[in-house]
Amino acid sequence: EVQLVESGGGLVQPGRSLKLSCAASGFTFSNYYMAWVRQAPKKGLEWVATISTSGSRTYYPDSVKGRFTISRDNAKSSLYLQMNSLKSEDTATYYCARHAGLGGLFDYWGQGVMVTVSS
Amino acid sequence: DVQMTQSPSNLAASPGESVSINCKASKSISKYLAWYQQKPGKANKLLIYSGSTLQSGTPSRFSGSGSGTDFTLTIRNLEPEDFGLYYCQQHNEYPYTFGAGTKLELK
Numbered sequence: 001e002v003q004l005v006e007s008g009g010g011l012v013q014p015g016r017s018l019k020l021s022c023a024a025s026g027f028t029f030s031n032y033y034m035a036w037v038r039q040a041p042k043k044g045l046e047w048v049a050t051i052s053t054s055g056s057r058t059y060y061p062d063s064v065k066g067r068f069t070i071s072r073d074n075a076k077s078s079l080y081l082q083m084n085s086l087k088s089e090d091t092a093t094y095y096c097a098r099h100a101g102l103g104g105l106f107d108y109w110g111q112g113v114m115v116t117v118s119s
Numbered sequence: 120d121v122q123m124t125q126s127p128s129n130l131a132a133s134p135g136e137s138v139s140i141n142c143k144a145s146k147s148i149s150k151y152l153a154w155y156q157q158k159p160g161k162a163n164k165l166l167i168y169s170g171s172t173l174q175s176g177t178p179s180r181f182s183g184s185g186s187g188t189d190f191t192l193t194i195r196n197l198e199p200e201d202f203g204l205y206y207c208q209q210h211n212e213y214p215y216t217f218g219a220g221t222k223l224e225l226k
Contacts, residue, residue: 043219061213105153
């Protein structure tokens with residue numbers, strides 16, 4: 001059974017940093033692109049980052065480019081999201097998601113972890 | 120970026136009825152449109168991709184249609200477990216973008 005379990009969320013002040021983790025199990029982690037998707041309170045879903053199987057390629061939308069860094073450790077079946085210079089608009093539930101084989105699809109999701117950016 | 124416009128934002132129906140949710144892309148995305156279901160306490164679920172292909176495990180009462188800019192998710196013979204939030208997403212190009220969601224409620 002595929003499982004994705006996020007951790008590392010919490011309350012953080014604007015301008016500070018936070019690192020999220022996602023522990024994957026139930027599949028060969030190193031064979032899949034992985035992603036982070038977020039959802040602000042009472043809002044829709046927003047794709048945040050994608051990383052290739054080896055970690056050599058990463059992709060971001062303009063809203064987080066230069067502030068967020070996605071990374072992975074295939075030996076530990078773990079995905080990470082380093083978030084710097086956090087803003088109030090980054091407040092959201094962050095989901096770890098597995099890319100399906102076909103491009104930008106997300107076939108498995110974690111339950112999410114809440115990040116609140118507030119002073 | 121491709122903007123995804125979903126309608127309606129809210130929908131009320133009864134078990135056994137059929138409903139349709141629409142999604143419009145700001146430019147052509149060919150067939151590359153996915154639908155997800157979101158329910159409290161559960162992981163988001165991929166239902167349909169490439170416009171009309173059912174993900175493994177998706178019941179046959181769900182169907183998707185459309186191409187280019189206009190797409191529709193249809194749920195026939197609604198079951199109690201179908202009530203929740205539905206999102207469309209274009210998986211044609213970066214940045215991947217989602218619609219604002221449709222809340223399907225029990226009438």
